[in-house]
Amino acid sequence: MDSDSRDFSDGDRAFIELDRVEKVFDVRRRTGFLKRELRQVRAVDAISFTVARGEMVGYIGPNGAGKSTTIKMLTGILTPSGGRLRVAGIDPARERMRLAHRIGVVFGQRTTLWWDLPLIDSYRLMHRMYRIPDARYRENLDRCVELLELAELLETPVRQLSLGQRMRGDIAAALLHDPEVLYLDEPTIGLDVISKARVRGFLRDLNAERGTTVLLTTHDLQDIEQLCSRVMVIDHGRLMYDGPQAGLHEVGESERTLVVDLERETPPIEAPPARVVRVEGPRQWLAFPAAESAAPLVAHIAARYPLVDLSVREPDIEAVIARMYEGGAGGAADPEETGLVADGRGNS
Numbered sequence: 030m031d032s033d034s035r036d037f038s039d040g041d042r043a044f045i046e047l048d049r050v051e052k053v054f055d056v057r058r059r060t061g062f063l064k065r066e067l068r069q070v071r072a073v074d075a076i077s078f079t080v081a082r083g084e085m086v087g088y089i090g091p092n093g094a095g096k097s098t099t100i101k102m103l104t105g106i107l108t109p110s111g112g113r114l115r116v117a118g119i120d121p122a123r124e125r126m127r128l129a130h131r132i133g134v135v136f137g138q139r140t141t142l143w144w145d146l147p148l149i150d151s152y153r154l155m156h157r158m159y160r161i162p163d164a165r166y167r168e169n170l171d172r173c174v175e176l177l178e179l180a181e182l183l184e185t186p187v188r189q190l191s192l193g194q195r196m197r198g199d200i201a202a203a204l205l206h207d208p209e210v211l212y213l214d215e216p217t218i219g220l221d222v223i224s225k226a227r228v229r230g231f232l233r234d235l236n237a238e239r240g241t242t243v244l245l246t247t248h249d250l251q252d253i254e255q256l257c258s259r260v261m262v263i264d265h266g267r268l269m270y271d272g273p274q275a276g277l278h279e280v281g282e283s284e285r286t287l288v289v290d291l292e293r294e295t296p297p298i299e300a301p302p303a304r305v306v307r308v309e310g311p312r313q314w315l316a317f318p319a320a321e322s323a324a325p326l327v328a329h330i331a332a333r334y335p336l337v338d339l340s341v342r343e344p345d346i347e348a349v350i351a352r353m354y355e356g357g358a359g360g361a362a363d364p365e366e367t368g369l370v371a372d373g374r375g376n377s
Protein backbone atom coordinates (compact mmCIF):
# COMPACT_ATOMS: atom_id res chain seq x y z
CA MET A 30 0.00 0.00 0.00
CA ASP A 31 1.48 3.37 -0.91
CA SER A 32 1.26 6.49 1.21
CA ASP A 33 -1.35 7.93 -1.13
CA SER A 34 -3.77 5.12 -0.50
CA ARG A 35 -3.32 5.33 3.27
CA ASP A 36 -4.20 9.00 3.07
CA PHE A 37 -7.53 8.33 1.45
CA SER A 38 -8.60 5.15 3.20
CA ASP A 39 -9.42 6.58 6.57
CA GLY A 40 -12.19 8.74 7.92
CA ASP A 41 -14.33 10.84 5.65
CA ARG A 42 -11.56 12.46 3.65
CA ALA A 43 -12.01 12.64 -0.07
CA PHE A 44 -12.52 9.12 -1.31
CA ILE A 45 -12.99 10.20 -4.90
CA GLU A 46 -10.99 13.23 -5.96
CA LEU A 47 -10.93 14.99 -9.33
CA ASP A 48 -8.80 18.05 -9.86
CA ARG A 49 -9.31 19.82 -13.20
CA VAL A 50 -9.80 16.52 -14.99
CA GLU A 51 -10.15 16.65 -18.77
CA LYS A 52 -10.91 14.20 -21.53
CA VAL A 53 -10.48 15.22 -25.13
CA PHE A 54 -11.36 12.84 -27.95
CA ASP A 55 -9.90 13.22 -31.42
CA VAL A 56 -12.66 12.63 -33.92
CA ARG A 57 -12.02 12.32 -37.65
CA ARG A 58 -14.88 13.46 -39.83
CA ARG A 59 -15.19 12.86 -43.54
CA THR A 60 -15.61 16.18 -45.32
CA GLY A 61 -15.31 15.05 -48.92
CA PHE A 62 -13.68 12.48 -51.20
CA LEU A 63 -10.44 11.45 -49.45
CA LYS A 64 -10.81 14.43 -47.20
CA ARG A 65 -10.86 14.07 -43.45
CA GLU A 66 -11.12 16.77 -40.87
CA LEU A 67 -9.73 16.27 -37.39
CA ARG A 68 -11.94 17.66 -34.67
CA GLN A 69 -11.49 17.59 -30.95
CA VAL A 70 -14.39 16.83 -28.64
CA ARG A 71 -13.85 18.09 -25.11
CA ALA A 72 -16.07 15.54 -23.38
CA VAL A 73 -14.92 16.46 -19.87
CA ASP A 74 -13.59 19.95 -19.37
CA ALA A 75 -11.58 20.77 -16.24
CA ILE A 76 -13.92 19.12 -13.75
CA SER A 77 -13.05 19.25 -10.05
CA PHE A 78 -14.98 17.63 -7.21
CA THR A 79 -14.49 15.40 -4.23
CA VAL A 80 -16.74 12.71 -2.79
CA ALA A 81 -16.34 11.60 0.81
CA ARG A 82 -16.56 7.99 1.91
CA GLY A 83 -20.20 6.97 2.41
CA GLU A 84 -21.73 9.74 0.30
CA MET A 85 -24.44 9.02 -2.25
CA VAL A 86 -24.19 11.55 -5.05
CA GLY A 87 -26.25 12.07 -8.18
CA TYR A 88 -24.31 12.93 -11.35
CA ILE A 89 -26.73 14.23 -13.93
CA GLY A 90 -26.74 16.09 -17.22
CA PRO A 91 -28.26 16.03 -20.71
CA ASN A 92 -27.22 13.56 -23.43
CA GLY A 93 -23.58 13.91 -24.35
CA ALA A 94 -22.77 15.99 -21.27
CA GLY A 95 -19.79 13.82 -20.28
CA LYS A 96 -21.24 11.62 -17.52
CA SER A 97 -20.22 8.22 -18.88
CA THR A 98 -16.81 9.56 -19.86
CA THR A 99 -16.29 10.65 -16.24
CA ILE A 100 -17.33 7.23 -14.92
CA LYS A 101 -15.06 5.49 -17.42
CA MET A 102 -12.13 7.58 -16.19
CA LEU A 103 -13.05 6.77 -12.58
CA THR A 104 -12.86 3.05 -13.35
CA GLY A 105 -9.65 3.30 -15.38
CA ILE A 106 -11.29 2.32 -18.69
CA LEU A 107 -10.32 5.74 -20.10
CA THR A 108 -7.20 7.76 -19.33
CA PRO A 109 -7.74 11.48 -18.65
CA SER A 110 -6.14 13.93 -21.09
CA GLY A 111 -5.28 16.21 -18.19
CA GLY A 112 -5.75 16.87 -14.50
CA ARG A 113 -5.46 14.62 -11.48
CA LEU A 114 -7.85 11.86 -10.50
CA ARG A 115 -7.73 9.51 -7.51
CA VAL A 116 -10.12 6.88 -6.17
CA ALA A 117 -9.21 5.48 -2.75
CA GLY A 118 -5.80 7.00 -3.33
CA ILE A 119 -5.33 5.02 -6.54
CA ASP A 120 -4.76 6.47 -10.01
CA PRO A 121 -7.39 4.43 -11.92
CA ALA A 122 -5.68 4.57 -15.31
CA ARG A 123 -2.35 3.37 -13.93
CA GLU A 124 -3.60 0.71 -11.52
CA ARG A 125 -6.85 -0.44 -12.96
CA MET A 126 -6.64 -4.00 -11.68
CA ARG A 127 -5.79 -2.98 -8.13
CA LEU A 128 -8.69 -0.54 -8.14
CA ALA A 129 -11.06 -3.16 -9.55
CA HIS A 130 -11.04 -4.96 -6.18
CA ARG A 131 -12.37 -1.85 -4.47
CA ILE A 132 -15.02 -0.61 -6.89
CA GLY A 133 -18.23 -1.97 -8.36
CA VAL A 134 -19.73 -0.78 -11.64
CA VAL A 135 -23.18 -1.20 -13.11
CA PHE A 136 -23.79 0.04 -16.64
CA GLY A 137 -27.55 -0.13 -17.05
CA GLN A 138 -27.32 -0.44 -20.82
CA ARG A 139 -24.80 -3.28 -20.81
CA THR A 140 -24.39 -6.37 -18.70
CA THR A 141 -21.24 -7.65 -17.04
CA LEU A 142 -22.83 -11.09 -16.76
CA TRP A 143 -22.11 -14.02 -19.06
CA TRP A 144 -25.01 -14.02 -21.49
CA ASP A 145 -25.38 -17.78 -22.01
CA LEU A 146 -24.65 -18.94 -18.49
CA PRO A 147 -27.09 -19.30 -15.62
CA LEU A 148 -26.86 -16.32 -13.29
CA ILE A 149 -25.23 -18.34 -10.51
CA ASP A 150 -22.37 -19.37 -12.83
CA SER A 151 -21.49 -15.72 -13.47
CA TYR A 152 -21.30 -15.23 -9.72
CA ARG A 153 -19.09 -18.33 -9.31
CA LEU A 154 -16.73 -16.98 -11.97
CA MET A 155 -16.55 -13.63 -10.21
CA HIS A 156 -15.89 -15.40 -6.93
CA ARG A 157 -12.74 -16.83 -8.52
CA MET A 158 -11.76 -13.81 -10.61
CA TYR A 159 -11.83 -11.46 -7.65
CA ARG A 160 -10.45 -14.12 -5.28
CA ILE A 161 -13.23 -13.39 -2.82
CA PRO A 162 -12.81 -15.37 0.43
CA ASP A 163 -15.41 -18.17 0.53
CA ALA A 164 -17.22 -17.00 3.66
CA ARG A 165 -17.49 -13.45 2.42
CA TYR A 166 -18.70 -14.54 -1.02
CA ARG A 167 -21.37 -16.73 0.58
CA GLU A 168 -22.50 -13.98 2.91
CA ASN A 169 -22.66 -11.32 0.18
CA LEU A 170 -24.38 -13.65 -2.26
CA ASP A 171 -27.01 -14.68 0.31
CA ARG A 172 -27.68 -11.08 1.20
CA CYS A 173 -28.03 -9.94 -2.44
CA VAL A 174 -30.18 -12.94 -3.35
CA GLU A 175 -32.52 -12.17 -0.48
CA LEU A 176 -32.74 -8.41 -0.86
CA LEU A 177 -32.82 -8.34 -4.65
CA GLU A 178 -35.16 -11.34 -4.79
CA LEU A 179 -32.94 -13.44 -7.03
CA ALA A 180 -33.52 -16.93 -5.57
CA GLU A 181 -35.85 -18.07 -8.36
CA LEU A 182 -33.54 -16.72 -11.06
CA LEU A 183 -30.16 -18.19 -10.16
CA GLU A 184 -30.42 -21.14 -12.54
CA THR A 185 -31.79 -19.07 -15.44
CA PRO A 186 -29.44 -18.13 -18.30
CA VAL A 187 -28.91 -14.39 -18.34
CA ARG A 188 -30.27 -14.01 -21.87
CA GLN A 189 -33.66 -15.28 -20.63
CA LEU A 190 -33.95 -12.70 -17.85
CA SER A 191 -36.18 -9.66 -18.17
CA LEU A 192 -34.47 -6.27 -18.11
CA GLY A 193 -35.43 -5.68 -14.47
CA GLN A 194 -34.28 -9.16 -13.42
CA ARG A 195 -31.03 -8.73 -15.31
CA MET A 196 -30.41 -5.36 -13.68
CA ARG A 197 -30.85 -6.83 -10.22
CA GLY A 198 -28.50 -9.63 -11.26
CA ASP A 199 -25.94 -7.06 -12.41
CA ILE A 200 -26.18 -5.08 -9.17
CA ALA A 201 -25.56 -8.25 -7.15
CA ALA A 202 -22.56 -9.07 -9.38
CA ALA A 203 -21.08 -5.63 -8.70
CA LEU A 204 -21.35 -6.15 -4.94
CA LEU A 205 -20.02 -9.68 -4.40
CA HIS A 206 -16.50 -8.45 -3.68
CA ASP A 207 -17.66 -5.83 -1.17
CA PRO A 208 -16.66 -2.74 -3.14
CA GLU A 209 -16.20 0.47 -1.19
CA VAL A 210 -17.60 2.52 -4.04
CA LEU A 211 -20.33 1.70 -6.51
CA TYR A 212 -20.73 3.53 -9.83
CA LEU A 213 -24.18 3.21 -11.27
CA ASP A 214 -24.77 4.37 -14.83
CA GLU A 215 -28.54 4.43 -15.46
CA PRO A 216 -29.42 1.59 -13.06
CA THR A 217 -33.18 1.99 -13.48
CA ILE A 218 -33.33 2.53 -17.24
CA GLY A 219 -36.27 0.70 -18.80
CA LEU A 220 -37.51 -0.74 -15.49
CA ASP A 221 -41.16 -0.76 -14.45
CA VAL A 222 -42.32 1.15 -11.38
CA ILE A 223 -42.08 -1.83 -9.03
CA SER A 224 -38.60 -2.84 -10.17
CA LYS A 225 -37.41 0.75 -9.85
CA ALA A 226 -38.71 0.94 -6.29
CA ARG A 227 -37.00 -2.35 -5.45
CA VAL A 228 -33.64 -1.24 -6.87
CA ARG A 229 -33.85 2.17 -5.16
CA GLY A 230 -34.75 0.60 -1.81
CA PHE A 231 -31.83 -1.77 -2.09
CA LEU A 232 -29.37 1.03 -2.90
CA ARG A 233 -30.64 3.16 -0.03
CA ASP A 234 -30.14 0.28 2.43
CA LEU A 235 -26.73 -0.57 1.01
CA ASN A 236 -25.56 3.00 1.52
CA ALA A 237 -27.07 3.30 5.00
CA GLU A 238 -26.02 -0.09 6.35
CA ARG A 239 -22.67 -0.66 4.69
CA GLY A 240 -21.58 2.91 4.10
CA THR A 241 -20.91 2.13 0.43
CA THR A 242 -20.07 5.30 -1.49
CA VAL A 243 -22.38 5.63 -4.49
CA LEU A 244 -22.05 7.77 -7.60
CA LEU A 245 -25.27 7.59 -9.56
CA THR A 246 -25.78 8.70 -13.15
CA THR A 247 -29.34 8.76 -14.36
CA HIS A 248 -31.87 10.49 -16.57
CA ASP A 249 -34.63 9.48 -14.16
CA LEU A 250 -34.77 12.39 -11.77
CA GLN A 251 -36.88 10.38 -9.34
CA ASP A 252 -33.76 8.29 -8.70
CA ILE A 253 -32.06 11.49 -7.63
CA GLU A 254 -35.00 12.79 -5.62
CA GLN A 255 -35.30 9.55 -3.70
CA LEU A 256 -31.65 8.67 -3.21
CA CYS A 257 -29.25 11.59 -3.39
CA SER A 258 -29.05 14.52 -1.04
CA ARG A 259 -26.16 15.89 -3.08
CA VAL A 260 -26.33 16.45 -6.82
CA MET A 261 -23.78 17.40 -9.43
CA VAL A 262 -24.99 18.72 -12.76
CA ILE A 263 -22.70 18.52 -15.77
CA ASP A 264 -23.28 20.05 -19.19
CA HIS A 265 -20.91 20.31 -22.15
CA GLY A 266 -18.26 18.61 -20.04
CA ARG A 267 -18.35 21.28 -17.33
CA LEU A 268 -19.64 21.12 -13.81
CA MET A 269 -22.55 23.56 -13.55
CA TYR A 270 -23.78 22.77 -10.07
CA ASP A 271 -22.54 20.82 -7.08
CA GLY A 272 -24.55 21.02 -3.89
CA PRO A 273 -27.63 19.88 -2.01
CA GLN A 274 -30.61 18.69 -4.02
CA ALA A 275 -32.77 21.36 -2.42
CA GLY A 276 -30.38 24.08 -3.63
CA LEU A 277 -31.18 23.22 -7.24
CA HIS A 278 -34.50 24.98 -6.82
CA GLU A 279 -32.79 28.24 -5.98
CA VAL A 280 -30.26 28.21 -8.79
CA GLY A 281 -32.89 26.95 -11.22
CA GLU A 282 -35.00 29.98 -10.22
CA SER A 283 -37.88 27.63 -9.73
CA GLU A 284 -41.39 28.58 -8.85
CA ARG A 285 -44.01 27.09 -6.57
CA THR A 286 -47.64 27.09 -7.53
CA LEU A 287 -50.55 28.24 -5.40
CA VAL A 288 -53.77 26.56 -6.49
CA VAL A 289 -56.75 28.67 -5.45
CA ASP A 290 -60.41 27.59 -5.43
CA LEU A 291 -62.80 30.54 -5.42
CA GLU A 292 -66.55 30.61 -4.81
CA ARG A 293 -67.15 31.60 -8.40
CA GLU A 294 -65.36 32.44 -11.63
CA THR A 295 -63.48 35.73 -11.35
CA PRO A 296 -61.04 37.62 -13.56
CA PRO A 297 -57.39 36.58 -13.00
CA ILE A 298 -56.25 37.31 -9.46
CA GLU A 299 -53.90 40.25 -9.11
CA ALA A 300 -51.23 39.55 -6.50
CA PRO A 301 -47.76 40.50 -7.74
CA PRO A 302 -45.10 39.14 -7.84
CA ALA A 303 -47.27 36.02 -8.24
CA ARG A 304 -48.87 35.63 -11.65
CA VAL A 305 -51.79 33.61 -12.84
CA VAL A 306 -50.59 30.84 -15.15
CA ARG A 307 -53.85 28.94 -15.60
CA VAL A 308 -57.57 29.42 -15.03
CA GLU A 309 -60.25 26.72 -15.06
CA GLY A 310 -63.66 27.94 -13.94
CA PRO A 311 -63.38 29.03 -10.31
CA ARG A 312 -59.90 27.47 -9.95
CA GLN A 313 -56.76 29.52 -10.63
CA TRP A 314 -53.07 28.59 -10.56
CA LEU A 315 -50.57 31.25 -9.48
CA ALA A 316 -46.80 30.86 -9.88
CA PHE A 317 -44.55 32.56 -7.33
CA PRO A 318 -40.81 32.35 -6.57
CA ALA A 319 -40.00 29.11 -4.71
CA ALA A 320 -37.70 30.88 -2.32
CA GLU A 321 -40.51 33.14 -1.01
CA SER A 322 -43.05 32.31 1.69
CA ALA A 323 -46.61 31.63 0.53
CA ALA A 324 -48.09 33.26 3.65
CA PRO A 325 -48.30 36.92 2.47
CA LEU A 326 -49.69 35.79 -0.87
CA VAL A 327 -52.39 33.70 0.82
CA ALA A 328 -53.26 36.58 3.17
CA HIS A 329 -53.48 39.00 0.21
CA ILE A 330 -55.83 36.72 -1.72
CA ALA A 331 -57.95 35.78 1.31
CA ALA A 332 -58.58 39.46 2.05
CA ARG A 333 -59.69 40.35 -1.49
CA TYR A 334 -61.21 37.28 -3.11
CA PRO A 335 -64.01 34.81 -2.19
CA LEU A 336 -61.64 32.01 -1.19
CA VAL A 337 -62.93 28.43 -0.68
CA ASP A 338 -59.77 26.36 -0.62
CA LEU A 339 -56.11 26.43 -1.60
CA SER A 340 -52.99 24.28 -1.81
CA VAL A 341 -49.32 24.86 -2.57
CA ARG A 342 -47.46 22.69 -5.07
CA GLU A 343 -43.71 22.34 -4.83
CA PRO A 344 -41.68 22.75 -8.03
CA ASP A 345 -40.73 19.44 -9.49
CA ILE A 346 -37.06 18.75 -9.93
CA GLU A 347 -37.61 17.89 -13.59
CA ALA A 348 -38.70 21.46 -14.41
CA VAL A 349 -35.82 22.89 -12.42
CA ILE A 350 -33.23 20.79 -14.22
CA ALA A 351 -34.76 21.56 -17.61
CA ARG A 352 -34.37 25.25 -16.82
CA MET A 353 -30.74 24.73 -15.82
CA TYR A 354 -29.96 22.86 -19.02
CA GLU A 355 -31.56 25.59 -21.08
CA GLY A 356 -29.68 28.28 -19.24
CA GLY A 357 -26.39 26.42 -19.20
CA ALA A 358 -26.05 25.44 -22.81
CA GLY A 359 -24.79 28.78 -24.01
CA GLY A 360 -22.42 29.81 -21.36
CA ALA A 361 -21.83 26.69 -19.31
CA ALA A 362 -20.45 28.47 -16.41
CA ASP A 363 -17.49 27.79 -14.26
CA PRO A 364 -19.29 26.93 -11.01
CA GLU A 365 -16.60 28.68 -9.03
CA GLU A 366 -17.35 31.90 -10.91
CA THR A 367 -21.10 31.64 -10.59
CA GLY A 368 -21.22 30.30 -7.06
CA LEU A 369 -23.20 27.27 -8.17
CA VAL A 370 -20.91 24.98 -6.26
CA ALA A 371 -22.58 25.03 -2.88
CA ASP A 372 -20.98 24.44 0.51
CA GLY A 373 -17.51 24.64 -0.96
CA ARG A 374 -17.81 20.88 -0.83
CA GLY A 375 -17.44 20.23 -4.51
CA ASN A 376 -13.98 21.56 -4.96
CA SER A 377 -10.93 20.97 -2.98
Ligand SMILES: Nc1ncnc2c1ncn2[C@@H]1O[C@H](COP(=O)(O)OP(=O)(O)OP(=O)(O)O)[C@@H](O)[C@H]1O
Pocket residue numbers: 054055056070071072090091092093094095096097098099
Ligand atom coordinates in the same frame (compact mmCIF):
# COMPACT_ATOMS: atom_id res chain seq x y z
N1 LIG B 1 -14.91 7.21 -27.71
C1 LIG B 1 -15.33 8.42 -28.06
N2 LIG B 1 -14.82 9.01 -29.17
C2 LIG B 1 -15.22 10.25 -29.54
N3 LIG B 1 -16.13 10.98 -28.87
C3 LIG B 1 -16.68 10.44 -27.77
C4 LIG B 1 -16.30 9.14 -27.31
N4 LIG B 1 -17.01 8.87 -26.17
C5 LIG B 1 -17.77 9.95 -25.95
N5 LIG B 1 -17.59 10.88 -26.89
C6 LIG B 1 -18.22 12.21 -26.96
O1 LIG B 1 -18.01 12.85 -25.72
C7 LIG B 1 -19.17 13.57 -25.32
C8 LIG B 1 -19.63 13.08 -23.95
O2 LIG B 1 -20.13 11.75 -24.08
P1 LIG B 1 -20.64 10.89 -22.82
O3 LIG B 1 -20.96 9.52 -23.34
O4 LIG B 1 -19.69 11.00 -21.71
O5 LIG B 1 -21.98 11.67 -22.45
P2 LIG B 1 -23.14 11.27 -21.42
O6 LIG B 1 -23.33 12.45 -20.55
O7 LIG B 1 -22.82 9.98 -20.75
O8 LIG B 1 -24.37 11.13 -22.39
P3 LIG B 1 -25.67 10.16 -22.36
O9 LIG B 1 -26.57 10.73 -21.30
O10 LIG B 1 -26.24 10.35 -23.71
O11 LIG B 1 -25.20 8.78 -22.06
C9 LIG B 1 -20.18 13.39 -26.44
O12 LIG B 1 -20.07 14.49 -27.30
C10 LIG B 1 -19.72 12.12 -27.12
O13 LIG B 1 -20.09 12.13 -28.48
